[in-house]
Amino acid sequence: MPLYFVFVAGLLAWGAGLAWRWREVKHFAPEVLAAKKSDKEIPEDVTEVEFTDLYLRSEGPRGQTYIFVCAAFLFLLLGPFVAGFNAIWNMFWLMSGKSPVFETGTLIHTFMVFLTFMGVSIALLAVAMHRYHALMPPNLKQVIRDLNGGA
Numbered sequence: 001m002p003l004y005f006v007f008v009a010g011l012l013a014w015g016a017g018l019a020w021r022w023r024e025v026k027h028f029a030p031e032v033l034a035a036k037k038s039d040k041e042i043p044e045d046v047t048e049v050e051f052t053d054l055y056l057r058s059e060g061p062r063g064q065t066y067i068f069v070c071a072a073f074l075f076l077l078l079g080p081f082v083a084g085f086n087a088i089w090n091m092f093w094l095m096s097g098k099s100p101v102f103e104t105g106t107l108i109h110t111f112m113v114f115l116t117f118m119g120v121s122i123a124l125l126a127v128a129m130h131r132y133h134a135l136m137p138p139n140l141k142q143v144i145r146d147l148n149g150g151a
Contacts, residue, residue: 015068018064025059027086029056032140042144063132071125
């Protein structure tokens with residue numbers, strides 16, 4: 001049980017660190033806007049609110065946030081997943097006539113839990129990475145180009 005609390009504390013620290021990075025990026029955006037306006041890279045009519053939103057999309061720790069959400073989801077999913085898998089496994093074990101080979105806790109059962117959970121994990125990460133790349137924001141250079149009318 002202490003190991004569980006260590007993982008929860010690590011997950012909370014990771015989430016807090018990400019929240020801090022998002023906050024810092026948001027607070028840094030006005031400074032970047034001022035510097036880019038003084039260098040004449042961005043037109044004067046661009047508002048701070050508009051630029052902050054674009055800056056957050058392009059320079060925020062979006063990839064790390066996706067990875068964190070997947071890790072937290074899988075961590076929270078592990079217990080209910082194994083309980084559900086064991087319920088289904090026991091149902092099939094009872095229907096098989098209580099064969100000792102397929103009893104809960106045997107090597108085949110443990111291996112199947114592992115394989116099934118890894119399959120679910122890979123599927124979740126594939127969906128998350130597909131979403132990340134499908135909604136990939138532009139980088140700051142592209143944002144500045146678009147603010148200048150695409151020139």
